[in-house]
Amino acid sequence: MNVEDHPSHLVVQPADGIPPVVATPRGLDEAMRRLEGADGPLALDTERASGFRYHDNAYLVQMRRGDEPAVLLDPVAFDGEAMAELQSVIGRQEWVLHAATQDLPSLHALGLSPAALFDTELGARLLNLPHVGLGGLLDDLFGIHLKKEHSAADWSRRPLPEEWLAYAALDVEYLVELRDEVERLLTDQGKLEIARQEFAAEMDFEPRQKPGEPWRRTSGITAARTPRQLRIVRELWNERDALARQRDLSPHRLIPDRAIMAAATNAVRNEHELLALREFNGRGAHSELRHWWAAVQRARASQEPISVRVPHEGVPHHRSWVRQHPEADQRLRTARSALIEIAEAHDLPVENLLQPRVLRELAWETSEPIDAAEVATRLAELGARPWQTELTAAPIAEAFREAASA
Incomplete structure (x- = not known):
């Protein structure tokens, strides 16, 4: 596929029509037969109900392989045994996903995992392309316009509307062709091995758990200035979270953060006055x-x-370093300047050259100058890939020495 073959146009329906949703054992058997008999990588995507449900589960799994039409699978209709059968069929292929870290956790929860992975969004980032979203990439590379209008919909709804199913099928319609074009561009730029290491690192991705007390991340919490007010924020946040988990609802659909803050900062005397607060809705x-x-x-x-003050766990926020930890701040700034130069030289986004979190942890804990080998060891321990270590270990060590002598 190339731009000449597909002049710029809007696509609203899959070429083979809208496939039916697979929600029966017979339908799953037929879908697995078609997927197993087709050739090439497996294009795959999920639709979730973030903002509607508590758990970030997949409520639709889209798959397409070879010339077969897309398979739209309702995972809610099947148990773990059925998913294990599906894994036995699709777990041997390379999976092609776009922004894989968004989909892999919900797929892992279903017992589905790939033998190999190609992430078209991450590949586009490594290419430093101006647009890395699926719609932007298809538009830029193939002149294909997709309406990206149902991504935030409530995919736990049943039955799913026809226009939603068309949208879902189109998410995997061109994914393998896009994979091939991104791979070609990565090869041309000498970045294919870099991409392979990054894709391999994503295979077992699970979201990082944020440390500390989650209720302290309530929007507007700085308005709570006394222990009494903070206790109200904590109790309401925990109550909301427990109810939301029990009923599988997004917590913010019960009451928003602004309702919690209004209850904490207003001296209401009874439940009627609480409900009468303008912000207390939902x-x-x-x-x-x-x-x-x-x-x-x-x-x-x-x-x-x-x-009243937020207790810190682990590395303090780097914005406080310039006043409270100037030596660490100097190491971080000097090393970041060196990484920006390397990223520009290799036409890479600096955040892909090395995760900012990794550099911050290294700058925080390195109180004495260390050599490149020591930096390389610690980078690997912090999750850096071999290609990242090769490009950055020596410059970081040199930057830390420069910072120490400044």
């Missing part, structure tokens, strides 16, 4: 009022010590 504001008021009462009755 799907569960009225229906779960007894839970919210009980949480406020628990918080007010508690004498448990609570820190």
Whole structure:
């Protein structure tokens, strides 16, 4: 496929029409037969219900291989045994995903994992292309326009509308052709081995758990200035989270963060005054009022010590380094300048040359000058790939020495 073969145009339907949703054992058997009999890599995508459901589960899995039409699988309709059968069929192929880290956790939760991976979005980033989203890439490389209008929809809805199914099928319609073009460009730029290392590193991706107390990330929490107010924020956040988990709803669909902050910063005397607050709204504001008021009462009755200042775990936020940890800040700034030069020389985004988190951890913990071999060892321990270590270990060591003598 190339731009000349496909002049710029809008595509709203898959070439083979909208495939039916596979939701029966017979349908799954037929789908696996077609996928197993086809040739080449497997294009794959998922649709979730983020913002609607508590868990980030896949509610639709789209697959396409060779010249076969897309398979739209409803994973909710099948148990683990059925997914194990599917894994036995598709687990031997290279999977082609776009922004694989968005889909792999929900696929792993279904018991599905690839033998090899090609991530077209990550490949486009390594190419330093101006647009890396699926729609932008297809437009730039093939002149194909897709309407990306249902990605934030509630995919747990049943039945799924026809236009949503068309959108879902199109997400895998051109993915293998896009894979081949991205691979060609990576080869031309001498970055194919870099990409292979990055794809391999993504294979077992799971989201990093943020340290600390999650309730402290409530939007607007800086308005809570006393221990009493913070206890109310904590109790309401925990109550909301427990209800949301139990009912598989997005917490913010019960009450938004602004409702929690309004309850914490206003001296309401009863549940009626709580509900009367302008900000206290949301799907569960009225229906779960007894839970919210009980949480406020628990918080007010508690004498448990609570820190007004956010307790830090691990490496402090790097924005505080310039005042509180100037030597670490100097190491970070000097090393980052060196990495920017390397990234520009190799036409790479600096964040792909080396994860900012890795550089920050290394700059924080390195109080004495270390040589390139020591930097390389620590980079590997922090998750850097061999190609990243090869390009950055010596310049980082030199930057740290420069920072120490400044």
